[in-house]
Amino acid sequence: MKHHLIFLSKQAIRMILLLVCVSIAAFFLVSLSPVDPLQANVGQAALGSMSQEQIAKLNAYWGVDQPPLERFLSWASDFFRGDMGISLLYRRPVSEVIAVKFANSIWLLAIAWVVSGVMGFCLGALAGMKQGTWVDKVIKGYSLVIASTPAFWLALVLLMIFAVWLKVLPVGLSVPIGMEAAGVTLADRIRHAVLPALTLSITGISNITLHTREKMIDIMESDYVLFARARGESNWSIFKNHGFRNVILPALTLQFASISEIFGGSVLVEEIFSYPGLGQAAVTAGIGSDVPLLLGITVISAAIVFGGNLAANILYGIVDPRIRKGGAGL
Amino acid sequence: MRRMNGRQKTALLFGAAVIFLVLVTIAGQVLSEAAMATDFSRKDRPPCPEYLFGTDWMGRDMFVRTLTGLSMSIRIGLLAAGVSSLLALFLGIVSATMGRAVDSLVTWVIDLVMGIPHILLLILISYACGKGFKGVVIGVSLTHWTSLARLIRGEVLQLKEASYIKAAGKLGLSPWQIAWKHMVPHLFPQFLVGLILLFPHAILHEASITFLGFGLSPEQPAVGVILSESMQYLAMGKWWLALFPGLLLVLTVALFDVAGESLRKLLDPGSAHV
Numbered sequence: 001m002k003h004h005l006i007f008l009s010k011q012a013i014r015m016i017l018l019l020v021c022v023s024i025a026a027f028f029l030v031s032l033s034p035v036d037p038l039q040a041n042v043g044q045a046a047l048g049s050m051s052q053e054q055i056a057k058l059n060a061y062w063g064v065d066q067p068p069l070e071r072f073l074s075w076a077s078d079f080f081r082g083d084m085g086i087s088l089l090y091r092r093p094v095s096e097v098i099a100v101k102f103a104n105s106i107w108l109l110a111i112a113w114v115v116s117g118v119m120g121f122c123l124g125a126l127a128g129m130k131q132g133t134w135v136d137k138v139i140k141g142y143s144l145v146i147a148s149t150p151a152f153w154l155a156l157v158l159l160m161i162f163a164v165w166l167k168v169l170p171v172g173l174s175v176p177i178g179m180e181a182a183g184v185t186l187a188d189r190i191r192h193a194v195l196p197a198l199t200l201s202i203t204g205i206s207n208i209t210l211h212t213r214e215k216m217i218d219i220m221e222s223d224y225v226l227f228a229r230a231r232g233e234s235n236w237s238i239f240k241n242h243g244f245r246n247v248i249l250p251a252l253t254l255q256f257a258s259i260s261e262i263f264g265g266s267v268l269v270e271e272i273f274s275y276p277g278l279g280q281a282a283v284t285a286g287i288g289s290d291v292p293l294l295l296g297i298t299v300i301s302a303a304i305v306f307g308g309n310l311a312a313n314i315l316y317g318i319v320d321p322r323i324r325k326g327g328a329g330l
Numbered sequence: 331m332r333r334m335n336g337r338q339k340t341a342l343l344f345g346a347a348v349i350f351l352v353l354v355t356i357a358g359q360v361l362s363e364a365a366m367a368t369d370f371s372r373k374d375r376p377p378c379p380e381y382l383f384g385t386d387w388m389g390r391d392m393f394v395r396t397l398t399g400l401s402m403s404i405r406i407g408l409l410a411a412g413v414s415s416l417l418a419l420f421l422g423i424v425s426a427t428m429g430r431a432v433d434s435l436v437t438w439v440i441d442l443v444m445g446i447p448h449i450l451l452l453i454l455i456s457y458a459c460g461k462g463f464k465g466v467v468i469g470v471s472l473t474h475w476t477s478l479a480r481l482i483r484g485e486v487l488q489l490k491e492a493s494y495i496k497a498a499g500k501l502g503l504s505p506w507q508i509a510w511k512h513m514v515p516h517l518f519p520q521f522l523v524g525l526i527l528l529f530p531h532a533i534l535h536e537a538s539i540t541f542l543g544f545g546l547s548p549e550q551p552a553v554g555v556i557l558s559e560s561m562q563y564l565a566m567g568k569w570w571l572a573l574f575p576g577l578l579l580v581l582t583v584a585l586f587d588v589a590g591e592s593l594r595k596l597l598d599p600g601s602a603h604v
Contacts, residue, residue, distance in 0.1 A: 021442050026454055034460040148584035150534050152541050153557060153576035160569050264449040268538055272561065283542050286453040298454065302445045 004317045011313050015306040022302040023079070023295070027072045030291050075295070085292035089284060094296040097281065102300070105266060105277030107189075111197045113262050116204030117255045124209040125247060128216020129239060140213065143206040152268040155199045159272065162195060196273045200265050204258060211254050215247050249319055256312035260305045340592045347589040351404060354582065358401020361394045366549070377570050384570040387563065392556075396575040399553040400582055403533045406467055407586075410532040414474035415525040421475065422482025423513060426490065427505050436483070440476045448473060449542075452535060456544040466545035470536050478524040482517060489513055519597040526590035530583045537579060553579050 050058075078085060084094035127139040146154075219225060219242065228238050267279035274280070278297060285293040334342070369389040377384040383392035425436035443451065452469040459465030489495055489512075498508050540546050540554025548555060553575060560571035 018438075018441055018445055021438075022445055025442060026446070029454045029458040032458040144587070145580070145584065148530060148534075148587055149580050150537055150541075150576070150583075152538060153572070153579065156557065156561065156564065156572045156576065160564055160572065164564055164569075260444070260447045263447040267447070267449045267453075268542065271542060282450055282453060286457055287543055289457070294454070294457070298446060298450055301447050301450055305445050305447065 008310075008313060008317075011310055015310055018306060019299065019303055023076065023299050024072070026295055026298045027075065030295060031071070033289075075292075079299070084296040087285075087290055087293040087296075089288045089290040089293065094292050097293060098278065098296055098300055101276060101278045101281045104275065105270070105279065108193055108196050108200065108270070108275065108277060109262055109266055111193070112200030112204055112266075113255075113259065115197070115201040116258075116262070117208060117251075119201070120205040120208030121212055121248075121251050121255075123205065124212025124251075125216050125239065125243065127209065128213040128247075129220060129235065129243065131213075131217050131220065136213075139209060143209045143213075146203060146206040147210070149203065150268075151199060151203045151265040152272055154203060155195070155269050155272045158195055158199055192273075192275070196266075196269045196275050199269050200262060203265055204262055207258060207261070208251060208254055212247055212251050215250050216243060219243055219246050249316070252315055252319065253312050256308040256315075259308035263301055263304065337596065340595050344589055344592040344596065347585040347592070350585055351582065351589070354397060355401045355404045358398040358404075362398045362401075362551075364391065364394045366390070366551070377574070383574040384568075386559070386568075386571055392571065392574065395551040395556060396553065396578050398551040399556055399575070400578060402551075403536055403553055403579075404529075404582070406470060406536050407529045407532040409467060410470040410474055410536070411525050411528040413471040414528055414532070415478060415521065417472075418475035418478035418482060418524070419517070419521055422479040423486055423509050423517075425479070425483045426486035427509060427513075433483075436479070440480060443473065443476050448535065449538060452539045453542070453544060456539060461544055463546055463550075466536060466539055469539065470532050474528050474532055474535075478521075478528065481520070481524065485517060485520060486513060489516060523590055523594040523597065526586060526593060529586040529590070533579075533583055533586070 075085060082095065084098070086092070087094045087097045090097045123139050123143075127136040130136050225238060225242055228242055233241070263279070266277065267282055269275070270277045270279040271283050278301070281293065282297045282301075284290070285297065367390065371389065373385060373387055373389040375385045383396060385391055386395075421436050421439075425433045446454070451473055452466075455469035455472065456465035459468055495508060495512055498512055503511070537552075537554040537557070540552045541558045542554075543558065546552045546555055548559070556575045557572055560568070560575070563571050
């Protein structure tokens, strides 16, 4: 246990250092940009009609006139104190914008993550146990096709079927248009989240299914399963006693590693469904040159990804008795 | 007809996939003029024998536009897979052979790149390059090496323990000579398969980032641009604008997967009996 704690604290320190590096790298990339935020947002025509003083004021607002290193240091020290700067497009503190968007996104991400994880694991395990049968072929074929399908196209197809053709689900947004915040019911929210969550779940399944299936096939070919069969254990008891325990650990790792992919998918899906979440905000920030917001979202999402990796490491300790009992582990 | 064995079937599959992809690439380039042609007398046609994928609101032939877009995607994918895989080979070998400091530096960079969600990283790089075509190409090329580098690093770490490599070291070969003479030939099949399997990711990411509006200008017939344009016409029931270009994109990506997997089967001695 002590061994495991030391390992975990090392991981946590590493995660914090990585996060610092992510913010440096992101800031470096952003400061490389030749995009003039004034040109991009104010527009050439409006800029031409402004006085020199107005332009200087705007320059100061968008932080154009400071050298990059100075900008980074002031940004980083503010960030460290919890002040992520002011979003230039939303005109509100970045932390506030991110908090609102994150609250919208987290439901979508959590549902998609859980559904794709559980479904993917079950399908993969089933396919692996029934290797070579039609069940296996259907599941494998589905996963392979979905692995080649871009999430945004799938979103378009679902939109065409359910919103345009069948008209059973709304086209976009997280709440009905023109309704007061108080009037929005939970049912409305759910109705608007169905299609985005469905898209993310469908695309998220394939990876974990294919990996679980491979792993399950390996296990099914092992000596201990052969012996279990010889003892007359049923399929279910083989799965319960041998398959599940061995296949859950790699599946967990993979599932926690997939947070990054689910988030990436949500960027596209939220953009299509105009779902006001973190992903859509990232696209808006990127296109509108809202540097503070873009940086804030990058650091936060990287923190979520690293947090997922850390959680996987903690779960190892709980799931794997070899690590739990303080052995050398894996 | 004589029944083929598994190896021949796999080889045939590989050949068919490659031929199809080459044809799409060439056809797209040849037809790139035709893809831009507008003709308002034939606008908004649903799919018919003459226009397989229908036409859009400017009377552009969607089949030709899609081919041109895919051709460009494949060419960007080619460049991206080439750059990324060479980077992965270099970093993977360096990381495993040049001592602890270099190793931890490379694994650090891999963790760093993997820590930022891929789409977000592409947005950042695209922004750094001032958006546009250049940003997409650089972004897609420089971000796909991480998992292959990890794989190669692991492989080299194992190889290093092999007795023939150790013997070569004792015989006085320098690390670089060992890497070049003994490791590269061993790694080549894996590298080749890894390279081909990079394509699907590169193409999907290229399509995604252009779809979001970073990168190519609206006139360019890129798949991402075509699909994002089609979004505005979905509600009017013009389903063909989104459906067919997307299907062809899925087919292209899947065929790269097929090509990679069948090459793996052919090259890997462990599956030589299939």
